[in-house]
Amino acid sequence: MQTQDSSNTSLLITSGSTSILVDTSGSPAQALLQRNFNPDLLDAIVLTHAHVDHLYALPSLLHNLWMRKRQKELLIVGNSETLEAAKQLYQFFHLDCKPSLDSIICWADACKQVGDIEIETFSLYHRPQMTTQGYTFFDGTGKVAYFPDSVVQKPYPDCAENSQLLIHEVGGLDVDRQALHHDGHSSAFEVAQLAKTLNAQALLLVHLPPSKAIHSAILEEASGIFPTVRMPMEYSSFIVS
Ligand SMILES: [Zn+2]
Numbered sequence: 001m002q003t004q005d006s007s008n009t010s011l012l013i014t015s016g017s018t019s020i021l022v023d024t025s026g027s028p029a030q031a032l033l034q035r036n037f038n039p040d041l042l043d044a045i046v047l048t049h050a051h052v053d054h055l056y057a058l059p060s061l062l063h064n065l066w067m068r069k070r071q072k073e074l075l076i077v078g079n080s081e082t083l084e085a086a087k088q089l090y091q092f093f094h095l096d097c098k099p100s101l102d103s104i105i106c107w108a109d110a111c112k113q114v115g116d117i118e119i120e121t122f123s124l125y126h127r128p129q130m131t132t133q134g135y136t137f138f139d140g141t142g143k144v145a146y147f148p149d150s151v152v153q154k155p156y157p158d159c160a161e162n163s164q165l166l167i168h169e170v171g172g173l174d175v176d177r178q179a180l181h182h183d184g185h186s187s188a189f190e191v192a193q194l195a196k197t198l199n200a201q202a203l204l205l206v207h208l209p210p211s212k213a214i215h216s217a218i219l220e221e222a223s224g225i226f227p228t229v230r231m232p233m234e235y236s237s238f239i240v241s
């Protein structure tokens with residue numbers, strides 16, 4: 001949820017000259033420029049699911065890329081249901097009527113490699129009728145696994161084993177597990193167990209509940225199970241190798 005000092009959750013994954021934006025929130029073009037990253041360089045946008053907080057900024061980003069006269073191909077990756085929602089947004093704003101934009105966009109419901117980055121995807125349970133994908137990104141040395149909005153369920157995805165960085169949403173504390181699952185989210189305890197079992201080196205907790213009062217308890221609960229837990233601030237960056 002958006003608060004005074006944070007927006008919704010998006011990630012920028014880079015390796016060498018390859019860059020991937022995961023989910024679209026806030027003002028993506030401006031946010032990237034503020035971090036001295038040229039949005040024209042993006043190779044792909046990877047979408048996790050079709051909930052509004054993950055998808056709403058896609059038309060704005062594409063519109064900005066069109067205004068910037070981008071010519072490089074842009075992959076938009078997601079499962080077929082998510083891409084369908086993304087295309088509806090794209091068409092609603094008549095972006096499909098801009099030939100110079102439409103000709104560079106490639107919609108991909110399967111994608112194993114973007115430049116230097118190998119991608120694997122795995123299905124997660126979030127809400128009924130809301131197919132949700134997790135992803136791993138591997139460049140030959142560093143691996144990042146991202147679990148967006150979801151209920152932790154076994155079996156854990158094998159491809160997410162041995163990540164240097166495991167990024168997971170967390171909805172609250174384990175005492176509220178039942179309500180969290182009902183809403184399609186996971187507890188700090190469950191997420192930390194998953195990171196431990198999958199042998200991650202570090203765990204980042206994202207997509208936190210809006211009440212800051214609970215954040216330190218979430219961190220404490222996760223840290224009791226898994227030693228290296230962080231709650232990144234907006235625009236935090238991490239080097240993985
Ligand atoms: Zn969601």
Ligand SMILES: [Zn+2]
Pocket residue numbers: 051053054149207
């Ligand atoms: Zn969400």
